[in-house]
Amino acid sequence: MILQTIVTPMKSTIPESGVPIAQIADNGTPELSLHGEILSRLRDYVVEGNIPDGARVPERQLCELFGVSRTPLREALKVLAAEGLIELLPNRGARVRELGKRDLEELFDVIGGLESLAGRLACETITDEEIAEIERLHYEMYGYYLHRDMHNYFQVNQRIHERIVAASRNETLRTIYANLAGRIRRVRYSANFARKRQRWAEAMREHEAILDALRRRAGSELSDTLFQHLRNKRTAAVEHLGRTSEGLTTESVDG
Amino acid sequence: MILQTIVTPMKSTIPESGVPIAQIADNGTPELSLHGEILSRLRDYVVEGNIPDGARVPERQLCELFGVSRTPLREALKVLAAEGLIELLPNRGARVRELGKRDLEELFDVIGGLESLAGRLACETITDEEIAEIERLHYEMYGYYLHRDMHNYFQVNQRIHERIVAASRNETLRTIYANLAGRIRRVRYSANFARKRQRWAEAMREHEAILDALRRRAGSELSDTLFQHLRNKRTAAVEHLGRTSEGLTTESVDG
DNA sequence: AGGGCATATTTTGCATTCATTTTTTCCCAT
DNA sequence: ATGGGAAAAAATGAATGCAAAATATGCCCT
Structure with a gap:
């Protein structure tokens, strides 16, 4: 499990120059060790x-x-x-580690729970600027949707979700989320590519609802919307996994 | 970037479901390595x-x-x-790592989010037997409450929460939860001891509400109740931290 | 006596080495 | 041929060794 290793305020006796090394699933800061x-x-x-x-x-x-x-x-x-x-x-x-059907379901549920939480927390403190930035990303993503540019759509989609989590102002949450998201990145990606047009349109609508709730800072509503959004993603991904035994798992998932 | 693929000598079969060793914050299974x-x-x-x-x-x-x-x-x-x-x-x-005020708040929020999720999921699949077991623990805890037996109250309290998480049937969730709960165990413990009688009574009432929602398998309600319960714990713990000092110091917790 | 600097000691990070365990190879018996 | 099993090869898990960095010590100077 991944958790964070951020340097917290230290005691006075400790020199300030310490930089933690075990950055987990973090940005590409130059690693010293x-x-x-x-x-x-x-x-x-x-x-x-x-x-x-x-x-x-x-x-x-x-x-x-x-x-x-x-x-x-x-x-x-x-x-x-x-x-x-x-x-x-x-x-x-x-x-x-192989991701079986059950593993995926579990991961999506937990990620959904975390995003749901993030949405609720974000509504408490998010700034207009942050919302504007997410809006910008949303319209960028919409452009990719119209152009059927799956790759960029996926990238921007990820970034929107990351922004929401970041807006929760909870570094612990952000770190755990990043870890879990990393685990299923491949599945999400390929499931995205295999998307039927209908599901894709549905996802766009969900994103609009998310943005709408965020604009109104309707925490509880956003929380529900995000969770449901992830549940739908879960369904799509697991279906996809079921159709293709490619790459991500073998069977070996008994009920 | 590295693009080379390593070819591993793979056996045709992938049998022998070995036991992974790096269990995180798991039960006390015998560790081999x-x-x-x-x-x-x-x-x-x-x-x-x-x-x-x-x-x-x-x-x-x-x-x-x-x-x-x-x-x-x-x-x-x-x-x-x-x-x-x-x-x-x-x-x-x-x-x-020192747990500052902010760290604690973050951890309680995430834990609250996870328990909230667990409650929702648990309601979907929990059995009568599991509910009965949680009920049994609840009344055991109630007994300790009446006897002002803080230590055992704390222990059973923890176990109730663990049971709910376990009932979510989500191992991923359970593992992450156990890890986070471990991080703040000390704070929770000492905060518990410092509890004012009023907060303690409040906590008991909250637990009753939790059990009630669980009996009725009211997922959404249970979810909210659990989150609020954790929010209240957070408040109590952070207050306690503020009173004792900045950061927790050596306070040997036996048992 | 106290501060600054050079040196000694400790500690850290990583490589290497060693003992087991596992996996492969290859030979033999059926 | 083919399956079993012993021996060889390779991989793993852990201890030790070694260079560099950090900390502690002591010396010198004001």
């Missing part, structure tokens, strides 16, 4: 799907690839396991 | 407040204490940093 660097790169490497699901994560080869010894790499593996991206099997190394 | 063992023990050690907040985590001493070399201990430190329990400063070791 080798471990942090490797952690970021390895996470991206896995998220981007360079290793087949369920396949072994080859320690030795990755060491060569990244040009480091096993020690920092293994530390990174432990962290990724804690994040839920991979799993560690005793004496048998790390495997890319 | 030294790393997992150390991770658990170190987490407990920190959570229990054996190291003052903001203080340095003495790598070497802990190695002696646990009787292991630095390698598995450092791996555990990386994971704990990812969990947010400690922070890692480059070349300057690990420090116990």
Whole structure:
């Protein structure tokens, strides 16, 4: 699990120059330590799907690839396991964690719950400028929708959701959200591409409702709308997963 | 960026559902690897407040204490940093992360959001037996309330909340919840002890409302009630923190 | 006596090494 | 051939070693 490692206000005896290294799922700040660097790169490497699901994560080869010894790499593996991206099997190394149908459902529900919470909190403190920025993104996304530009639509869509979470002014929430969102990024992406036109239009309407509730700062309403939006995404993604056994999972999901 | 794909020698079958070791804040399943063992023990050690907040985590001493070399201990430190329990400063070791007022507020809000979600989900699938078990705990807790037995009240209280989360049938949620709950356990505990009688009575009434909504499987209502319950806990805890001092200090919590 | 600076000690980060365990290979028996 | 199993090879888990950075110590000077 991922959580944050932000430097909090420190005691007077401690010099101020400390910079935390174990940035989790964060922006691309220059990593000072080798471990942090490797952690970021390895996470991206896995998220981007360079290793087949369920396949072994080859320690030795990755060491060569990244040009480091096993020690920092293994530390990174432990962290990724804690994040839920991979799993560690005793004496048998790390495997890319497969996302089964149930895992996906769970993740979407939790993400939905978090976005729902974020929406409620955001309404309490969001500024007009932030709303304006989200509006801007919304119309940008609408443009991509009209042009059937799935890739950019997806990117902007993600950023809108991130903005809402950021507007909650809750760094803890933001960090956890980023972690979970990272886990299902691939599924969301491919599910998006496989979208039927109808669902896509539906999603656009939902986004309009979201924006509308946000403008009115209707916390409770926004909360519900976001949760329902994610529920619909969940349905679409899980359906997609069911149709394609490609890449993301094998079966092995019993009821 | 790295685009190379690593080819792993994959067996045709993916059998032997091994047990992942890096369980986060999980139950006390027997840990097989030294790393997992150390991770658990170190987490407990920190959570229990054996190291003052903001203080340095003495790598070497802990190695002696646990009787292991630095390698598995450092791996555990990386994971704990990812969990947010400690922070890692480059070349300057690990420090116990201090929970400031803002951190607490954030954590309570997120936990509230998660419990709220859990309640909603639980109502969809909870069985009569599970409800009966929670009822049993509720009345047990009520007994401790009447006897002003704060310690046991706290324990059972925690278990009730855990049961509700468990009833959501969402392992992902359960894991994240356990992690966050662990982070603030100490605060919750001491805040509980400092409770004014009025707040305590209030909490009991809230719990009754929770149980009531659960019996009727009124998801939306339960969701709201839980969130509000946590908001009130947040207020109490933050107030308590303000009174005791900035940040929590060594307050050994036994049991 | 106290502050500043150079040196010694400790600590950290990472690489390397070592002991097991697992996986593969290859030989033999059926 | 084919399946079983022993031996070889490789991978894993953990300890140790080593260079660099940080902290502590002590010396010198005012």
